[in-house]
Amino acid sequence: AGHIPGARFVDPKRTQLGQPPAPGLLPTKAQLEALFGELGHNPGAVYVVYDDEGGGWAGRFIWLLDVIGHSKYHYLDGGLLSWQAEGLPLSTDVPAPVGGPVPLTLHDEPTATREYLQSRLGAADLAIWDARGPTEYSGEKVVAAKGGHIPGAVNFEWTAGMDQARNLRIRKDMPQILESLGITPDKEVITHCQTHHRSGFTYLVA
Template sequence: PGQLPGKPQLEALFGALGHRDDAVYVVYDDEGGGWAGRFIWLLDVIGHSHYHYLNGGLHAWLAEQRPLSQDSPVAAGGPVPLQLDEAPSATREYLESRLGASDLVIWDARSPEEYRGEKALAARAGHIPGAVNFEWTAAMDPARAMRIREDIAERLEALGITADKEIVTHCQTHHRSGFTYLLAKALGYPRVKGYPGSWGEWGNLPDTPIQQ
C-alpha cells in the first residue's frame, strides 16, 4: 500500500481481473475492511462506480455458514485502457493548502498512540494539525462478525465527521484508512478523499506541520 500505483500498473491489474465497463464488483477481505476499502478507492480512482461492499467480509460470511470455494481464478487478459480520476485522492500539497479550512475534516484512522506521537512509524511522530482520531477498528462490531457498527454515524457526528464536510482520511499507508474511506462512502458523504501518502509521507518530510 501507500501511494497510488502508476497508470500502467493499474491497467495491468484490472486487465488481469477481466475488468469491463459493465462489471459489478462485490468487494470483501478477511480482516474487516481495510484491503476491501483500498480496492474500492481504486475503483473510484478509475471512475468505476458499480460495486458493493460485503459488510463484515469473510468473517460475516463464515458466521452465517455460507459456502467457500477453493478455485483460483486465472488472469483474464492483458492491460485495459483506463482514465484516472484525481477527485478520490488528496496529495500532500492539496492537504497542506486546505489546513484550517472550516469545511475540512481530516480523519486519522491510526491508533491513539500513533496519533499522540507515543508510537512512531516514521521519522517524526504526531498527527496532522486539526486531524480527528477515530481508529479504523473502532468502527467494526465484533459482536456482529466485524460488520460496520450500527451507531457509526452518531459516533462520527460527535467527532465532527459529518456529511457537510470534505473528509480526507489517512493512516500510515492508506491501508487502514481504506476502511474509513469505504465507511464514509457507505454513509453517503459526498466529498471523501483518501490520502495515499498518509503518515508514511507526511511524517517523513522535514517541513510538514505536525501536532502532538
C-alpha cells in the same frame, strides 16, 4: 478455508506502489491497467468487494475503483467472516486471469495530495480523520519520519469502527460516532493512516 465461489484474489501489495518513503501511494497507471485486465474489468462490471479483516484492504480496493472512475461496486459488510458465520459455501478453485492490460483513465478527485491538504488546513468545511492508533496520533509511538498528527485531525482508530459481536460488520452507530467527531456529510473528509491500509476502512465508512 477458501474464498467465496467465483471470487478473484487481489494481492494487497498490488494495490500499493510499494516504494519508500511512501509505499502506500497509488500504483502506476500501467500497474493498474495490468491488474484490472487480469480481473476482466469492463465498463459494465459490477464489483462485490470483501476481505477477511473487516474492510481495510477492501476499502483500499474501492478507493482504486473510484480512482479509475468506476462506481459500480458493493462492499460485503463483514466480509469473509460474516459469510462463513452464515454457513455459506466456500471454494478453493482459483480462477485464471481474464486478459491483458485494459486502458484506464485515472481521476484525481479521490486522492488528496500533501500540497492540497496543506492548502485546506484550518478550513471550516474540512474534516481530517486519522485512522491510526492513539499512541501514533499523540506522537508517543513514532513509525514515520515525524511523530504526531496533522493539525486539526481527529483520531478514531480504524478497528473501533468494527462490530466484534457481528463478525466485523460496520458498527450500526457509526453515523452518530462520526457526527460526534465532527465528520459530517456537509464537509470534505480526508482520511489517512500510514500507508492507506487502515484508512481503507475509514475511506469506506466516511
